[in-house]
Amino acid sequence: MNIEILSIGDELLTGFIVNGNAAWIGERLTRAGHRVRRVTVTGDRDEEIAGAFSEAVRRSQAVIATGGLGPTGDDRTRYAVAQILKCPLRFFPEYHDRIRKRFEERDMPLPESNRVQAEIPEQAEPIPNPVGTAPGIAFQLGKVPCFVLPGVSAEMRVMLTEWVLPRLQGSGPPEVFESRLLKTANISESGLQDRLHGFDSLFPGVRLAFLPRRAGVVLRLMVFAVSTENALRELDAAEEFLRKQAGGVIYGRDGEEIEDVVGRLLLAKGWRVAVAESCTGGLIAHRLTRVPGSSRYFERGIVAYSNAAKMQHLGVPEEMIREYGAVSPETARAMAEGIRNLSGADTGVSVTGIAGPEGGTPEKPVGLVYAGFADSTRVLVERHRFPGDRHLNQERSAVAALDLVRRALGGMQ
Incomplete structure (x- = not known):
C-alpha cells in the first residue's frame, strides 16, 4: 500500500523540532510491507492542513498525520478535518472522563481548554489513546483511509502500533x-x-x-x-x-564493524596484533578492544604522540624523523616494524598524521595521514588525505588503518 505521512506543526517548518516522528513512522510502515511515497510537512493553519490532506489523498492509498491534537489555540487539526468532512465536531463524554481521570491521577484540576480534546469530527472515528489525553482521528476521504495521531511521540507510537497498523493489514497486496x-x-x-x-x-x-x-x-x-x-x-x-x-x-554487512572483521581474520590465522598510534591517540586500540574476546588477538597498544616517544618506545631513528618528519611513509613504516618487534606480535599496525586544526604546512597539510602494516614477510604503507575536522580525521584515520589490516590479512594487498 502506498502511504503518505503528513507532519503538522509550525515548529517543524522552522526547524525548532526535528521531525523524528516521520522517520519512525516511515520505518515501521516499511517493515510492515507498505511503501511510503512522500512525507509532507505543513503549518498549523486550518487551510494549510486541509489543503495538505486534499493533495495527499489524490496520490496515496492511505494518509497518516501527526500533530495538532492538543488543547491549545495552535492545535488546529481537528478543526481542519471537520472542514474537510463538512461536518461539526462531536463531543465524546467518555473521552472527556478519561482525560479528567488522568488529571485526577496527577492531583491536578482539569482545565476547561482540555474539553476540545474530547471533540472529534462527527463523521470520523476516535482512535483510543491509552497513554495520553488526546484521542486520534480516523476518517475516509473518498476511498482513502486517513489517520491523525498526536505529535507526542510516546502516544503516537503506541497508537500506530496497536490501532493503525492492524487496520492497514490486508488493505493491499501482501508484500x-x-x-x-x-x-x-x-x-x-x-x-x-x-x-x-x-x-x-x-x-x-x-x-x-x-x-x-x-x-x-x-x-x-x-x-x-x-x-x-x-x-x-x-x-x-x-x-x-x-x-x-x-x-x-x-x-562488512548490517551491524558488522570493521574491527569485528579484523578480529575474525586475526583469529582465523591465530595471529596477535600490536598497535602504534600517533594522531589517533589510542582510537585504533579502543576499537579493537571493544570487541568481546579481543584479548585472544590484541597484544598491546602504544600512543607514541611525541617524536621522543616514537624514538624511545618504537625505535624510530632520530635521523629518520629529522630527515623525513614524524608524518611520513618512512616513519609509519618504522612505527609498524617497531611495535611488532617490541611486542613479539605477529603483526604491527601504525598510524601517524596531522589531525588538525593546526600543524599543517603546504607540503604536509592538515588531514595528511600514513597508515602502516608489518608482518614477518612485508611492510605496507598507505597515504591518505582527509578533509575533515580533528575528530573526523582521527576517526577516518583509525578506519583506514584497520582497513589496511583487513586487506592485508585477507589477501587483497
Whole structure:
C-alpha cells in the first residue's frame, strides 16, 4: 500500500523540532510491507492542513498525520478535518472522563481548554489513546483511509502500533520488506558509483541507496517482494554483484564493524596484533578492544604522540624523523616494524598524521595521514588525505588503518 505521512506543526517548518516522528513512522510502515511515497510537512493553519490532506489523498492509498491534537489555540487539526468532512465536531463524554481521570491521577484540576480534546469530527472515528489525553482521528476521504495521531511521540507510537497498523493489514497486496547494509572504507561516494554501473538494469526490483557516513559510504539495499524467500534471494544476488564490482572496498554487512572483521581474520590465522598510534591517540586500540574476546588477538597498544616517544618506545631513528618528519611513509613504516618487534606480535599496525586544526604546512597539510602494516614477510604503507575536522580525521584515520589490516590479512594487498 502506498502511504503518505503528513507532519503538522509550525515548529517543524522552522526547524525548532526535528521531525523524528516521520522517520519512525516511515520505518515501521516499511517493515510492515507498505511503501511510503512522500512525507509532507505543513503549518498549523486550518487551510494549510486541509489543503495538505486534499493533495495527499489524490496520490496515496492511505494518509497518516501527526500533530495538532492538543488543547491549545495552535492545535488546529481537528478543526481542519471537520472542514474537510463538512461536518461539526462531536463531543465524546467518555473521552472527556478519561482525560479528567488522568488529571485526577496527577492531583491536578482539569482545565476547561482540555474539553476540545474530547471533540472529534462527527463523521470520523476516535482512535483510543491509552497513554495520553488526546484521542486520534480516523476518517475516509473518498476511498482513502486517513489517520491523525498526536505529535507526542510516546502516544503516537503506541497508537500506530496497536490501532493503525492492524487496520492497514490486508488493505493491499501482501508484500514483505527486506533490507541490507553494506559498509565500505576508503572510497568516495562518486568513486563507488562509478564502479557500480549497470546495477539498476540488472536488479530493477532492488533499490540501492548511497549513504555517506563519517567513516565511509554505506550502501543500503531495499526490496519489496511477495515472500521473504524471494526478497532474500534478490538481496543475495545484488550483494554478490556489488562485492564483485566494488573491488574489495566492502568490508562488512548490517551491524558488522570493521574491527569485528579484523578480529575474525586475526583469529582465523591465530595471529596477535600490536598497535602504534600517533594522531589517533589510542582510537585504533579502543576499537579493537571493544570487541568481546579481543584479548585472544590484541597484544598491546602504544600512543607514541611525541617524536621522543616514537624514538624511545618504537625505535624510530632520530635521523629518520629529522630527515623525513614524524608524518611520513618512512616513519609509519618504522612505527609498524617497531611495535611488532617490541611486542613479539605477529603483526604491527601504525598510524601517524596531522589531525588538525593546526600543524599543517603546504607540503604536509592538515588531514595528511600514513597508515602502516608489518608482518614477518612485508611492510605496507598507505597515504591518505582527509578533509575533515580533528575528530573526523582521527576517526577516518583509525578506519583506514584497520582497513589496511583487513586487506592485508585477507589477501587483497
